[in-house]
Amino acid sequence: MDNGLHSTKDQKPTEEPSGADFFREPESNSPDSSAVELIPTFDQLGVKDDILRSIYAYGYEEPSPIQQRAIKPIIGGRDLIAQAQSGTGKTATFSIGVLERLDMDLRKVQAVILSPTRELAAQTVQVVEALGTHLGAVVHGCIGGADRPVSRDVRLLQQGGVKVVVGTPGRILDIFKRRAVDPATIKLLVIDEADEMLAFNFRDQIREILVGLPATTQICMFSATLSEDALDLAQHFMSEPLHILLKKEKLTLDGIKQFYVAVDQPRGGDDCKLEVLFDLYAVMSISQCIIFCNSKRKCEYLYEQMTAQDFTCSRLHGDMSSEERHAIMREFRTGSSRLLISTDLVARGIDVQTVSLVINYELPLVRANYLHRIGRSGRCGRKGMAISLITPRDVDSMRDIEGYYHTEVRALPSNPADLVTCY
């Protein structure tokens, strides 16, 4: 971002990276873990044939950089703190690790995977299921919501057979408290989006889950962003964890172009932002897009405003029923809905490969969520674009994000033709 915040002056985008170099990691993007062994092919991981078959059947040919580094230590039983940029395959990293650790002769839950949202937990269930197809591993999602009573989870788990449970912390705690799962057989606990999970909202629940597990349970944490605070906390309950970390200046992906639009907000209202948003509709409709705002109220407001202008969109936030949330996500994943207005509920983890544009109607309140939000585009080495609407009050926050992550956010070119070349 330059000083000319209030002019959306024309700027020709510089040359794009070639796109899908998901597997060839630029030196500057390699994790800071020189001591970690690199396993260049899935065949060399030494996993069961049934897992290998499922990996290939899922369409993966070679492991991504984090998969090359982190799967082997998980299989070896090590505690692990692993960081890799958004969209680089952390889910399969821990899913393959979990599946290989399972004793298929033991009809008990042996691994628990924690996710911060129902949407992410549901998505992770699908990945573990897919990668465990040939192994025949039964995976169950313990996901909150009025239409999914915990009694159903308890009944299903007590029948036996489930080997992996994926869930949100509250629901997982509930199934432990109801003794639907025997903590003694939990070999491995995975905490996805670990910095979010160790932040204030979830901290007590995570602590309670950890206290109930045997000291021998392996713990693996994953996130694109890891705060000092999260790392400090993690030391208390992990045993000599292997660290695979990234410097913060390596966290942004070259494939995601970042822009801002300076918006005046003379009356403190949203009129100017709305106008800019309506103007961007043509860009949004090129592919799939997520518009982020900071509150459920704003999310509803934007949805009403967009709908009133006959723009087709859907919206998602935590005050909606779980059936509704589920239906909206399904529509968005299948592409029948192409523009989603959401709170930070979908900022982390959600993988819809066709999303190539993220709009920050408001900058996130938590700095790390900027990276998570824009990382909903540019999955798996694809190109993406992020546009943040910046009022004079946001200038400092935008600069802070740029400085902290050593990244550049440029003024959006005013000529739409220039934008299209960004894809």
Ligand code: ADP
């Ligand atoms: P992260 O958790 O690191 O943000 P995900 O695990 O959601 O990223 O993966 C991002 C996308 O990359 C997913 O669509 C996933 O299926 C795909 N992916 C992961 N690993 C591979 C691989 N080895 N080959 C091809 N695609 C992969």
Ligand code: MG
């Ligand atoms: Mg993820």
